[in-house]
Amino acid sequence: MNRITPKTMSVAVRAAALLFVFTVGVALATSGDAWAKRHSAASLADPVATATITTCGTYTGVSGNPTIYLVTQDITTSSTGNCITLGGSDNTLALQGHNITGPGSGTSRGDVIVIQSFANDDVIEGGGGIISGFAVGVFDKGSNTVGDAVEASENGIGMELTGGTVMWTNVNSTNNTAQGIYLNGCSDECGISDFNAGSNGADGVLVIGSEAPRISVFFATDNGGAGVHVGCASDCDDNSEVNVSDAVMAIPSVTGNKGDGIFLDASESNNKDKVYLVSARGNGITSGSDLHDATSTCGLNQWVTNDYVTAKAAGVTSPSCIPLGF
Helix, strand or coil: CCCCCCCHHHHHHHHHHCHHHHHHHHHCCCHHHHHHHHCCCCHHHCCCEEEEECCCEEECCECCECEEEEECCCEECCCCCCCEEECCECCEEECCCCCEECCCCCCCCCEEEEECCCCECCEEECCCCEEECCCEEEEECCECCEEECCEEECCCEEEEECCECCEEECCEEECCCCCCEEEECCECCCEEEEEEEECCCCCCEEEECCECCEEEEEEEECCCCCCEEECCCCCCCCCECCEEECCCCCCCCEECCCCCCEEECHHHCCCCCEEECCEEECCCCCCCCCEEECCHHHCCCEEECEEECCEEECCEECCCCCCECC
16 A cells, blocks of 8 residues: 655654644543543543444444544455444444455445544544545544544545534545545634645645634645635535644645645635745646636635745736735
8 A cells, every 4th residue: 555654854853843733632631631631521531431442343342431442453345335333423444554445446335433423522543543445534523523543545536524613623635535534614723733735636635614714733744636726616615714724834745736736716715815935836737836726816715825836816827916925
């Protein structure tokens, strides 16, 4: 399996630049710590159950109590349905570095990990485990999910977020046939940080119909579409105030994409998106630019302190509304 290691060359610098990423990583260092750090004092009054997972199934908590689920071995399945489905609230899933492998993205109609829409305050700790061979690697429809250290490779879509106030960090989503990461109607400042979306068949990151999502500290490289694609040309739900930011510009983080590096589509004219501290070089191999705003004169979007070679807005090359950072 062709894996890409996420951001190892600049971990120390980036951790210093965005301390919250480090804090979340420490909070999720072990499944027990993850549960304790994430959940409220009120929930701690309830007994905590522990259960093991060795096969695919639906897990909603033991006897209604907050439950820590520990995957204790690699799981391989020929089933074309979902593998692990989480429901209920205040539960933790720890892959403990184990891999979950399905029948193949072209065969499976299911997803590796599904957080149901009625699930709240769940924690997923991957420990570097690889999830592959499904239609979607992670499908998070829940609220207040915290996820960390999951690798999604060779699925259809690596990760799809549709829930509210979700936060995923340290994600490696590579070599998926469609998008690496798809923010599809996620809300309440949902976020994904410190991640790598590379060598996917379509966009590295696609954002549609989402409310103030935060995409930060990342690599988006060598994708078949754009590195980060926000919005669409027509007939899609509007985004609002999308934030796309990196932290360290010494190394280009958006490069080698066949489409644009960062692309704000025509639907983003009045959405007040912000793109800042991004280094984009060598994109548009098939067609496109490093930075591209398809709205009229950049609309109400803000491009601040970015490093790039080529830019385009409303058909104009190197427009004044996308200033060069340095």
